[in-house]
Amino acid sequence: xxxxxxxxxxxxxxxxxxxxxxxxxxxxxxxxxxxxxxxxxxxxxxxxxxxxxxxxxxxxxxxxxxxxxxxxxxxxxxxxxxxxxxxxxxxxxxxxxxxxxxxxxxxxxxxxxxxxxxxxxxxxxxxxxxxxxxxxxxxxxxxxxxxxxxxxxxxxxxxxxxxxxxxxxxxxxxxxxxxxxxxxxxxxxxxxxxxxxxxxxxxxxxxxxxxxxxxxxxxxxxxxxxxxxxxxxxxxxxxxxxxxxxxxxxxxxxxxxxxxxxxxxxxxxxxxxxxxxxxxxxxxxxxxxxxxxxxxxxxxxxxxxxxxxxxxxxxxxxxxxxxxxxxxxxxxxxxxxxxxxxxxxxxxxxxxxxxxxxxxxxxxxxxxxxxxxxxxxxxxx
Numbered sequence: 057x058x059x060x061x062x063x064x065x066x067x068x069x070x071x072x073x074x075x076x077x078x079x080x081x082x083x084x085x086x087x088x089x090x091x092x093x094x095x096x097x098x099x100x101x102x103x104x105x106x107x108x109x110x111x112x113x114x115x116x117x118x119x120x121x122x123x124x125x126x127x128x129x130x131x132x133x134x135x136x137x138x139x140x141x142x143x144x145x146x147x148x149x150x151x152x153x154x155x156x157x158x159x160x161x162x163x164x165x166x167x168x169x170x171x172x173x174x175x176x177x178x179x180x181x182x183x184x185x186x187x188x189x190x191x192x193x194x195x196x197x198x199x200x201x202x203x204x205x206x207x208x209x210x211x212x213x214x215x216x217x218x219x220x221x222x223x224x225x226x227x228x229x230x231x232x233x234x235x236x237x238x239x240x241x242x243x244x245x246x247x248x249x250x251x252x253x254x255x256x257x258x259x260x261x262x263x264x265x266x267x268x269x270x271x272x273x274x275x276x277x278x279x280x281x282x283x284x285x286x287x288x289x290x291x292x293x294x295x296x297x298x299x300x301x302x303x304x305x306x307x308x309x310x311x312x313x314x315x316x317x318x319x320x321x322x323x324x325x326x327x328x329x330x331x332x333x334x335x336x337x338x339x340x341x342x343x344x345x346x347x348x349x350x351x352x353x354x355x356x357x358x359x360x361x362x363x364x365x366x367x368x369x370x371x372x373x374x375x376x377x378x379x380x381x382x383x384x385x386x387x388x389x390x391x392x393x394x395x396x397x398x399x400x401x402x403x404x405x406x407x408x409x410x411x412x413x414x415x416x417x418x419x420x421x422x423x424x425x426x427x428x429x430x431x432x433x434x435x436x437x
Contacts, residue, residue: 068106070099084110087117114210116164121208123166124159130199140294141287146195153178153192154199164209168216171196175220186222193219224409227378228371235379239312241366244319247350248358251342252376254280257313259380259398262373263287264303266349267295269339270321278314281306282399288352303399317341381410 068082080103081090089106093099109115127150135143157174158166178189197214204212230238239256242249254265260282267284274281282305285298298304309317320341327345328335336347344350350358359373377398384394395406 068103070096070103072096080106082106082110084115089115089118109210116207116210119162119164119208121163122159123161123163124155126163126203126208127154127159127199130202134202139287139299140289140296144289145191149192149195150199154196158196163203166200166209166213168213171214172217175217179220186220189220190222193217227375227382228369229375229379229382230368230371232383234368235383238363238366238368241362242316244316245323247320247324247342247344248355248362250316250320251350251355252359252362252373253313253316254309254341255373255376256380257310257316258282258307259377259384260307261285261299261303261377261399262352262355264298264399266293266340266342266355268341270341271339273317273341277308279306279308286349293349293351298399300399300401302396302401305396305399307397378410381406385410 068080070078070080072078078093078096078099079090080093080099081088082103083089089110091099091102091106093102106115131143131147131150134146138146158170161170175189175193178184178192184192193214197212197219200209200212200214203209235256239253242252251265254260254268255262258265258280260268260280263285264282267286268280268282272281272283273279282298282303284295285303286293286295288294324343327343328337328347331346334346336343338347338349340349342349356373360370363370381394381398384397385391391403391406394410395403398406400406400409
């Protein structure tokens with residue numbers, strides 16, 4: 057026997073099926089939504105949830121689309137607007153983490169518990185760094201946000217999941233004496249020395265320095281305009297825009313970097329003459345003897361060798377950027393000015409990265425303001 061409970065417009069119906077199960081159904085905008093339940097009370101709760109989702113905009117048409125199918129479409133659509141390096145990173149995360157773990161699940165059946173459990177397993181396994189796990193989580197969150205915008209899901213289940221923790225280790229920064237020792241060890245008129253002088257003197261990213269061209273350097277003002285960035289994709293260099301819109305900037309070079317460029321220019325022209333027709337003309341400042349840009353691993357190898365020859369602690373080449381920023385902040389330069397020089401999207405990013413240097417500035421500020429008050433002399437014993 058089938059029991060039917062009818063309700064008003066848009067309130068739906070509840071009925072008991074011949075097999076004893078209960079079914080709730082409701083129609084909105086000409087589309088029928090339904091669910092099955094083990095009891096009448098459960099059917100009532102389910103019907104109320106359908107009405108709530110409709111009222112909040114969370115109710116979407118039923119679909120058998122899987123997570124893997126959505127991720128494939130998302131990458132294809134979003135790829136045209138992504139920077140090349142970002143697209144490669146998204147593809148790697150999707151292929152390595154997301155599809156193996158969630159690809160078979162229907163998109164509308166993905167729950168916060170499923171996601172939380174899988175990321176907990178990744179954390180326990182310890183096969184990937186915390187930063188990699190956080191990047192995987194952020195990529196998945198972005199893909200599911202798009203699914204919600206497209207009307208494929210009512211809510212993003214990752215909104216209810218805590219993101220993996222990934223603490224940022226403090227950069228290794230030389231002392232002033234170590235920095236001076238390193239710069240003094242550089243040989244003028246060499247591509248590697250010129251690269252290191254640009255990195256230390258501007259705080260730019262490695263890819264930005266490698267992409268810089270002579271046309272970007274104003275010999276009259278000593279300013280370098282950063283317009284491009286180079287990234288490595290599948291073993292090949294790809295040139296594109298800087299990391300952020302703020303990355304397009306003009307920075308004035310310090311004297312030691314200008315001197316380095318002046319020493320390198322005639323040496324590069326001599327290499328071009330010697331190479332003849334085999335020279336690869338890119339107009340870039342940093343080139344090898346055939347005009348090609350040095351691969352990242354070659355530049356890093358030269359950097360480590362220079363550190364060893366100078367007798368300073370070996371660190372990452374990218375830490376020259378941190379050295380630059382830390383010295384400027386420690387010298388009391390305004391945070392917005394340092395942020396603009398680094399090409400950060402906003403000063404808050406600079407403050408987060410270089411809190412250690414700002415702590416020194418805050419101590420200096422306390423010392424300066426302390427002079428406003430005349431404190432009583434300490435009582436003698």
